[in-house]
Amino acid sequence: MKKTLLTLLFCSILSFGQTTTKSKAHDKKIDTVTYLNSKSDFDFDKIKYENAVLKERLEQASDTINNQNSMVSGFSVIYTIITIIIALLGISLPILTYFFGIRPSQKALIEFEKNIDSKMAEYLEESRNKQIDQAIENLSEADQELVINAINFLSITNHQGFKENQIFKLFHVLKESNLDDPKKMVIANLLSSKKNIYATEYFKSVLQLKNNFKSAAIKYFANNGLSENVNLFRDSLKETSDQNKEFHMILYYCSGTNINAVIFLLNDKEFIDIIDSDFANIIKTNIQHGISSFAQSYGLTENQLKDTYLFKKFSNASS
Structure with missing residues (x-):
């Protein structure tokens, strides 16, 4: 009897010990699972937060890239427009330069040449006539050197002709002056x-x-x-x-x-x-x-x- 009780007691103790051990092990496992679950939740939240942050940064980066792309596109359009304007200026500038610069200058130069030629011709004609008038006056001078120079000048310029009043004066010299016949002969040949x-x-x-x-x-x-x-x-x-x-x-x-x-x-x-x-x-x-x-x-x-x-x-x- 005693032996049976001891056996039962031993078994109970053994069973309780095992139960206690199992219970502790089970609790430990539960704590571990709980810890892991908590940690998983924490990690998940952390990952979720990081993902949110990353997503937000990606969106910001995307917006920045889009903005930069828009700016680049804008610059590209502006560059294209500027290039077209420069090309048009390159084409039109020579034309504009010709019509508003060279051509008017050419016309002005031609007009200037005409005017300068006519002015020069007028000046030379006026100067020549003054010299002829002076030479005709010198024909009546007593100084024979002046007379000879006057006849020589009239002989040189004769091919250009004389004005009517100059011709009249020369004929008056032939009729009225005291020039000798050889000098009068030269004047007569000129006329x-x-x-x-x-x-x-x-x-x-x-x-x-x-x-x-x-x-x-x-x-x-x-x-x-x-x-x-x-x-x-x-x-x-x-x-x-x-x-x-x-x-x-x-x-x-x-x-x-x-x-x-x-x-x-x-x-x-x-x-x-x-x-x-x-x-x-x-x-x-x-x-x-x-x-x-x-x-x-x-x-x-x-x-x-x-x-x-x-x-x-x-x-x-x-x-």
Whole structure:
């Protein structure tokens, strides 16, 4: 009996001890699980918080990137616009420069050149006229050096012509001044180059008066109104005492000025028919023995001479 009780007691103690041990182990496991659960909850919350923070930062980063992308896009658009503007300026600037800069400058330069040319021409013409007027005044000076310089200047500038009032003054010098004949002859030759009313009247009087200026008068009429004034040459040939000399002088000075004047006179029947028998014999001899030299002495070719009334008249008479 006692043995049984001891056994039961031992078993109870053993069972209680085991139960207590198991219970402690179980409680320990529960505490561990509880701790792990708490820690898991804490970790989860921490992770959740970190995720929230991370998400927020990602969203901020995304917003920043979007803003930066918008700014970059804006800068890109601005850059594109500026590039287009620069390109347009690059294209339009040369055109604008030409139309508003170069072209007006070219027109202004052309206009300036025209104006400067005309102004320069006016100045030179005015200066020349003043010098001519002074030279004409100097022709009446007693100082012969001034007179000679004046004649030389007038000779040099003669090819540009004289004004009407200057021509009038020069003819007055020829008629009224005390210049010697050689100097007057130079002035007369200067005035014989161009037709004007003063020259026509003066040189008519020269041929009629038979003074020393006949050569200038011949040259004048050879170029100016020969057909209207041919009677002057007819009368000169008719009234001379030496037709050979007079005929030669008339044709010589005509040939040096206008070869057509020579041909005109050699075809003028009234002029040729004035030739007397003595001079006619000289012409016939020249035609028979020296036609080429005879023609050349008046600036003609043989064929030109053969076509004239003079040749036909005296060559037929000599045959």
